[in-house]
Amino acid sequence: MRARKLVWPLALVTSLALPASLAAPAAAQSPAAPPASCDPTRTEPVYRGKVPSPEQVLGFELGERPVSAAESDRYLETVAAKSERVVSGTLATSAQGRPLRYAIAGRPGLVTKAGLAKVRTEAGLLREPRTPDALAERITRHGVPILWVSGNVHGNEPSGTDAALRVLRGLGDRTDCAAKAILDNALVVILPTQNPDGREAGTRQNAYGFDMNRDWFARTQPETDGKLAMLTRFPPALYIDAHEMGGTSYFFPPNADPIYHETPEQAIGWINDLYGASMAAEFTRRGIDFFNRDVYDLFYQGYGDSVPTSGFHAAGMTFEKGNSSPYPEKVEEQYLTQWVTLSAAAANRRRVLTEWRQMTVDAHRQGVAGKLEPNQIYNPPNQIDRQVPDRKVRHYFLQEGDPAKRDEVRTVVRRLQRMGVRVERLVRPLTVPDFRPYGEAEGKETLPAGTYWISMAQGQKHWIQAMLNEDSYTPFPYFYDVTAWSLPLLANVRGGSSGAVLRPRAVPVGTVPAPRPGHEGKAPRLGVLQLSATSSAARESAGWLRHRLDRDWKLPYTMLTPADVAAGGLAGIEVLVTPDGPASSAYDALGDAGRAALQEWTRGGGRYIGWQGGTQLAARLGLTTATLSEPTSDIPGTLFRVKVDEDGPLAEDVGGTVWNFTAYDLVMRASSGVAAAYPEADSPEWFVSGFERGAAELGGTAAVVDQPAGEGRSVLFAAEPNFRAFTDGTAKLLYNAILGPAPERAAAPRAAAAAEAARRAAALPSHESPIRVSVRASDAAAAASVLRSVGATWDEGRDGGVVHYVVDNPRGLPTDHHPFAGRLPSLIAEAGIDPVAVTLP
Ligand SMILES: [Zn+2]
Structure with missing residues (x-):
């Protein structure tokens, strides 16, 4: 602390000395308030003509047609x-x-x-x-x-x-x-x-x-x-x-x-x-x-x-x-x-x-006091769904103890620093009486020297909380986008918070460099199967993967379409990655030849890695015994702690747990080859960051399965492991799936079980970026009436006292371009419905 007290006044004195113009009132340049009579938009523009008009430069006036980027x-x-x-x-x-x-x-x-x-x-x-x-x-x-x-x-x-x-x-x-x-x-x-x-x-x-x-x-x-x-x-x-x-x-x-x-x-x-x-x-x-x-x-x-x-x-x-x-x-x-x-x-x-x-x-001042801002409603009669807990937060800590996590910790630190956050490192161990590790109960803990310390007593306190929070404390159950984004959770690094008044001995950390891109070991001959050229889910998921492979891991790959697969495109490929996308239309697009090619390639020794739609396709092709079902919960983009099988090859440099980014994903169950699983919902390991209703259904289900398929292998994720290319924790599972060894030889799955999984996968409905509305059963008639009034078509499911409407969005339009998605929240409110959740595409 002493060091900082010396440094700051010095920095101020230096900056005071720099701009000489600050000291003297700049009378000649002092900005004048506009005359009260000057109307911003009714004043006739007067051009002096020094700048040529758009017509003179481009040949047309701005607004006639969109200018090109050039x-x-x-x-x-x-x-x-x-x-x-x-x-x-x-x-x-x-x-x-x-x-x-x-x-x-x-x-x-x-x-x-x-x-x-x-x-x-x-x-x-x-x-x-x-x-x-x-x-x-x-x-x-x-x-x-x-x-x-x-x-x-x-x-x-x-x-x-x-x-x-x-x-x-x-x-x-x-x-x-x-x-x-x-x-x-x-x-x-x-x-x-x-x-x-x-x-x-x-x-x-x-x-x-x-x-x-x-x-x-x-x-x-x-x-x-x-x-x-x-x-x-x-x-x-x-x-x-x-x-x-x-x-x-x-x-x-x-x-x-x-x-x-x-x-x-x-x-x-x-x-x-x-x-x-x-x-x-x-x-x-x-x-x-x-x-x-x-x-x-x-x-x-x-x-x-x-x-x-x-x-x-x-x-x-x-x-x-x-x-x-x-x-x-x-x-x-x-x-x-x-x-x-x-x-x-x-x-x-x-x-x-x-x-x-x-x-x-x-x-x-709030940071000094450890005060988090409360949730508020800005548009009555909306009501606060959940309040920010009444707990002081004065400090965050990030631990670099595991050398395998060094890059991930540094990425978090770098992101903070580049937004003007001061990050320091403990120079001697610090005993924290109320240390609260992410997702765990608080207790006394001594943090080692070298731990990163982020004090909330900074001008960037709001941003620090926004980035290092344990939870976003969603105030109102309306979701234009996702509800969890905590950097330490996304990166799967250790850390936590404290509300105590502490005086750590620490030194400031200069901006840490970006991790060097690349991979270890020999790159396999890699293919990426994009399930659809038009589906926005397929394009985004494949795009996020391309970014990860090109820029972070430097892994070359061949892009494949279902038609390519049918035409022999798997020849020479060792590892095939199939990201999200519409499984049923891809199943059709593959045709008999493509489906047979995928099955023979995998059973002949190929490594099939898929997620979401890619997982559903593998199940339909009989490449797994894992069964898939539609979720009955509301999970609009939320982080769950899942347990990783530490003996399996996917766990390398990951550890025993990872935060899984989940958003209305299919629920996956498997009796063998489970590489990562949700803990039981009533166990101490269960922890959710972000909004959920009914997520207990995930308790004990599989997040990732890794199973033999003939001479080959299928590694299947229920959710997106590379969401927006910022879920670095689960991306490491994907990295290991691509580059790591195969697991110890497991028992071959029973053909009957794989056939049953295929039958169930084929029966799943196909939704492209649907709208989801969940209401209490007593509001079901009113909700259906609202949906009918906008011309929606939907699937309906009941679970407990909640009715879930999954509304079709065949073109996969985002809310801002959808004909009625944006109007739904207010129509639902006008109908007097207090929804359980409204999730827009
Ligand atoms: Zn826009």
């Missing part, structure tokens, strides 16, 4: 070249080699090297809780907030890009009071296209099949990683993430419940009362249709709104324009929300900076 870059470059208010750069390169170009716009004095350095230094001082109040006060008086405008993270939602370019042109060239108000009071970072590969391909995902609006905390994709690195350099007080959805309406916040409990209140205040209210007033005045407080929540910590909010204390906002409107209208409305929001931030420059500073101070 056209976007060309116009952005032109503005930066011609305007002294704009500079540009590249923050990342996509998988297919396209640059992610950004522009920074502000007063000419601010966008010089020295000007940008000053803005960054001031932002850094405001984000440091130990900065003296007087200095912080001076910065809020004269400084400017950093505001981000970004679009097109979903490649098939183009209009945010064109609107952002229109904003850029205005900031680069306009001389009227509305543009001047923004330029005088903010530094604006514009990232028109977050997903250039997706934009060119017309796909939601990037070239590796990732939905990058789920990748923000893990930053597995270079596009996300480069963006976060830039955000850390230019930390936002506002982050606009422009999307498109189905229909013709427009969504902007306030958000729907649930909202993550560590979301800072002042940021929600900005989102709802400053920006949300400004946009609502503008749209109302113009008679433009919009909605809010519905569909789009602020819970999962991997979005372009939630991460800027809890990780940077920005007003992170998702905007959604209906994609059925004509393109000019889409661009116009996107432009309006961007311009109105920037104008509102600029008009409230000092309030924004003061509250931005205050959020850091408050977060630090």
